[in-house]
Amino acid sequence: MPQQKTKRIKTTITVNGETREVEIEVPDIEAAWGDPRNMRWLGKRIPRVEGADKVTGRAKYTYDIQLPGMLYGKILRSPYPHARIRSIDASRAQRLPGVKAVITDLTREVKYVGEEVAAVAAVSEQVARDALKLIRVEYEPLPFVVTPETAREPSAPRVHGGQNVSGGNPRERGDVDSAFRRSDVVVHEATYSVPARSHCCLEPHGLVCQWQGDKLVAWASTQGIFSVRDELAGALGIPASNVRVICEHMGGGFGSKFGARSEGVICARLAKHAGAPVKLMLEREEEQLATGYGPGVTAKVKIAATRDGQLIAWESESYGSGGVGGGSGIPLPYIYPVPNVRTRHYDIATNTGASAALRAPGHPQASFIMESAMDDLAHKLGMDPLEFRLKNDPNPVRQAEYRLGAERIGWHRRNRVAGQAPGVVKRGLGVASAIWGGGGGAGSRPTVRIDPDGSVEVRLGTQDLGTGTRTYVAAIVAEELGLDIRQVKALIGDTDYGYSGASGGSTTTASVAPAVKMAAMAAKERLVAVVSQHLQANPADIVLADGKLTARGGSEKSLTWQQACALLGKEGIEVQGEWNANLQGSGVAGCQFAEVEVDTETGKVRVVKIVAIQDCGLVLNRLAVESQIYGGVTQGLAMALYEQRLFDEQTGRMLNANLEEYKLPGSLDMPDVEAIVYDNPTGKVSGMGEPPVIPTAAAIGNAVFNAIGKRIHSLPITPAKVLQALGKV
Amino acid sequence: MDEEREKLPQHTPEEVDASRRQFLRNLGVTAAMASLLSSGAILEERRAKRAQAETLQTPPSGATELRGTVAVTLQVNGREHTLQLEPRVTLLDALRDHLGLTGTKRVCDRGSCGACTVLLDGKPVYSCSVLAVDAQGKKIETVESLAQGEQLHPVQQAFVEHDALMCGFCTPGFIMSLKALLDKTPQPTAQQVKEACAGNICRCGTYNRIFEAALAAVQSMSRGG
Known part of the structure; x- marks a missing residue:
């Protein structure tokens, strides 16, 4: 076999919110997306291919799977934030008619309210709930702590036995102390904070598990069917090849749905014990208590710039809580290069469940802290906040985006001096920026199959989180083969369809799309070889478009798609594709502008308009990219004004583990949103699910500052905080 | 402490x-x-x-206490179904678990998100907060009743064209809220559209696209489309 040509490329990877650049070796195969102006599908507005299934209720989510003889699983959860379990007596539950399996060996110590204690499977959900109430658990309550502020104190109860506080190693570059001491600099110091936020996936976490002998089929609401497979196989001690995981549609993940998790293993065990399929979907309270959350962060910040507005020094001491597990690290300073930096970050353990990735982990928090400090410093410098960013942000894409956004929001209407707006209801404008990797990686193995009857299928074990994966998978194949997208059947969401990675870090598109393109190119090459012989034409002259294969340049002879495929043998064409680094790019840029109204008598903030601009390199589906921007803005607005997990220090319980007291925006809270896809002519695809959520809250916070001249230092920006800042309460 | x-x-x-x-x-x-x-x-x-x-x-005088399972007759999407249900079964669970109508979604199960919205005698209700026994004798419409074969209802069609859905889990609830609005108010204002959806939560954040789709559906319906 000839040695495959390789090359080394630089790409960014994001792990737990830390984005860094790495150099990797990749196969060097000539491949390019081509000119988007000549494309029929890619870059256009493509309605999602499963749209009709979703609007009619035909789409089957994990929650909707019904199997003959299926039982319902339920989990008994700890009512205590920290307790030793002395004994569990499930005999009454076992005897309840309709109960088919009981599990009591999950743990001997619980560390948060909502941790799994026992589980049952029964013939109906109602009977399963009744059974949980019959399980007697003797708890020995232990000391606990639920807020990072209390957990930091030396006398605080220990969450894990050791110290609650970890990390804190300084990261330093340049000469920070001398930079702050320079006589030509302006220094600003403040503390900013962001609370912990819940994912609130509308479809809860959960699975349906069915054993067939020693093989397991699991339907899972997940962002990673292969990671669910591997975790189930590991926990159950069976080969991964014995586990098949299916996720055709899923109702939201936002970073919280990787792996089988405890409910997955419990579901599979219940099904094994009961000898029947089991559906175990979490109830809303369980979903809010026990499936992770984005950690809150508090940062004490010192920032300096020269009098003419050049950033020169940054120092921050920050802490956050990942609860009983998971980190809370954030990238500071964020986006804007600073030559002299010292940061320390501490992770603090609390009895509040384990944190999880939440759309752009750490970045929206870092954005609020950095961008608030930027505006406060600009105010001290007497500089326009936008001019300050233009001066300190070297990214050429964002430079263009700032100018476009300023024009669209009408930046000239801002209050030249913050708080100088007239009247009781004051208007203000604010800006903030986004950065993300968005690069992909090798591993996806899609298959494109063309049958002699002309049908086309593309199969890949990736998953569609609502981001539109299935649609661009079909569109790439349709584009390559010159077909209508309806002629391509895209099969995803099943581990039987060939490996693909989990969907996180906005890596899916840059990982999946290049591999699908390569598979489609290979299929096309095979078909063209057959057709060119038939037409006695040079393969390079065969053009596939509008359902026809035409020999250009001489005879202009052509075959319809059906005629061409009929030339194939019974075996048709079946080819796999591999990821190609030449088709993917990384490093995407965005910025957002917010206009708000602040009622200085009620303290209520109304967001009037958001202009959101985002680049993602070559656009595959403009409609879906815009939807991601709308979604990011909506979640960012929720973070700015509403969201926070609240805990009672006395009982250790979460006070708003539901969807009414955990506030989310509704239709009446939505501003006018202008979602602008910035066409960056890189010719390569990048992911962009995460970046549009990053700057919204910061832009809103800065707009509030511009309106009232007072900084709200902690999110969410509630009426009470606004009135307090105005000195009215 | x-x-x-x-x-x-x-x-x-x-x-x-x-x-x-x-x-x-x-x-x-x-x-x-x-x-x-x-x-x-x-x-x-x-x-x-x-x-x-x-x-x-003790049940209040005049109330009936139901035990075990009871026969419940529901008129769903123009068809009558008689089910044997525990009296505590909600309309939502009866639709999903007993009639296989899983288009109606369970999200909060306590009347705060609207994913389970169905029409009861033309009025949008949270089916998680109605007992199946109390829905007897009423006309129940679910999202499954809207399309005629492959022909989508104008609201459904507009949702697809305008990408008014991402994960799609809240979508049936929004569509039923909007169907109820348009049945009663064929030419709603943008504000009326927003108010009609005020009881529905979308976590992916498609609200603006939903408003856009609803107004497009109004246009296409007034053209007789």
């Missing part, structure tokens, strides 16, 4: 857990309590709480 915590009353999970069945049965009592609270009469509130506790033990 820890000593104080030890002294706190320790409730068993059963005591803490107010069952959903009791909650639904006492919706009327709770509403009465709310009005008393607003008048600020604390003693009245305590009396009402006692009354509520008594209500839990």
Whole structure:
């Protein structure tokens, strides 16, 4: 076999919110997306291919799977934030008619309210709930702590036995102390904070598990069917090849749905014990208590710039809580290069469940802290906040985006001096920026199959989180083969369809799309070889478009798609594709502008308009990219004004583990949103699910500052905080 | 500090857990309590709480207590179905688990998100907060009833064209809320569209696209499309 040509490329990877650049070796195969102006599908507005299934209720989510003889699983959860379990007596539950399996060996110590204690499977959900109430658990309550502020104190109860506080190693570059001491600099110091936020996936976490002998089929609401497979196989001690995981549609993940998790293993065990399929979907309270959350962060910040507005020094001491597990690290300073930096970050353990990735982990928090400090410093410098960013942000894409956004929001209407707006209801404008990797990686193995009857299928074990994966998978194949997208059947969401990675870090598109393109190119090459012989034409002259294969340049002879495929043998064409680094790019840029109204008598903030601009390199589906921007803005607005997990220090319980007291925006809270896809002519695809959520809250916070001249230092920006800042309460 | 915590009353999970069945049965009592609270009469509130506790033990006179399973006849999407259900089964669970109509979604199961919205005699209701036994004799419409074969309802068609959905889990609820609006108000304003969806939550954040789709559906319906 000839040695495959390789090359080394630089790409960014994001792990737990830390984005860094790495150099990797990749196969060097000539491949390019081509000119988007000549494309029929890619870059256009493509309605999602499963749209009709979703609007009619035909789409089957994990929650909707019904199997003959299926039982319902339920989990008994700890009512205590920290307790030793002395004994569990499930005999009454076992005897309840309709109960088919009981599990009591999950743990001997619980560390948060909502941790799994026992589980049952029964013939109906109602009977399963009744059974949980019959399980007697003797708890020995232990000391606990639920807020990072209390957990930091030396006398605080220990969450894990050791110290609650970890990390804190300084990261330093340049000469920070001398930079702050320079006589030509302006220094600003403040503390900013962001609370912990819940994912609130509308479809809860959960699975349906069915054993067939020693093989397991699991339907899972997940962002990673292969990671669910591997975790189930590991926990159950069976080969991964014995586990098949299916996720055709899923109702939201936002970073919280990787792996089988405890409910997955419990579901599979219940099904094994009961000898029947089991559906175990979490109830809303369980979903809010026990499936992770984005950690809150508090940062004490010192920032300096020269009098003419050049950033020169940054120092921050920050802490956050990942609860009983998971980190809370954030990238500071964020986006804007600073030559002299010292940061320390501490992770603090609390009895509040384990944190999880939440759309752009750490970045929206870092954005609020950095961008608030930027505006406060600009105010001290007497500089326009936008001019300050233009001066300190070297990214050429964002430079263009700032100018476009300023024009669209009408930046000239801002209050030249913050708080100088007239009247009781004051208007203000604010800006903030986004950065993300968005690069992909090798591993996806899609298959494109063309049958002699002309049908086309593309199969890949990736998953569609609502981001539109299935649609661009079909569109790439349709584009390559010159077909209508309806002629391509895209099969995803099943581990039987060939490996693909989990969907996180906005890596899916840059990982999946290049591999699908390569598979489609290979299929096309095979078909063209057959057709060119038939037409006695040079393969390079065969053009596939509008359902026809035409020999250009001489005879202009052509075959319809059906005629061409009929030339194939019974075996048709079946080819796999591999990821190609030449088709993917990384490093995407965005910025957002917010206009708000602040009622200085009620303290209520109304967001009037958001202009959101985002680049993602070559656009595959403009409609879906815009939807991601709308979604990011909506979640960012929720973070700015509403969201926070609240805990009672006395009982250790979460006070708003539901969807009414955990506030989310509704239709009446939505501003006018202008979602602008910035066409960056890189010719390569990048992911962009995460970046549009990053700057919204910061832009809103800065707009509030511009309106009232007072900084709200902690999110969410509630009426009470606004009135307090105005000195009215 | 820890000593104080030890002294706190320790409730068993059963005591803490107010069952959903009791909650639904006492919706009327709770509403009465709310009005008393607003008048600020604390003693009245305590009396009402006692009354509520008594209500839990004995059904109010005139009410029927149902036990075991009962025959429930539901008129769903133009067809009549008779099911054997426990009286505590909600309309939502009857539709999903007993009739296989899984287009109606369960998200919060307590009337705060709207994913389970169905039409009851033309009015949008949260099917998680209606007992199946109480939906008898009423015309029930679910999202499955809207399309005629492959022909989507204009609202559904507009949702697809305008990408008014991402994960799609809230979508059937929004579509039913909008169907109810357009049945009654064929030419709604943008504000009326927003108000019609005010009881539905979308976590992916498609609200603006939903408004856009709803107004496009109005246009296409007025053209007779």
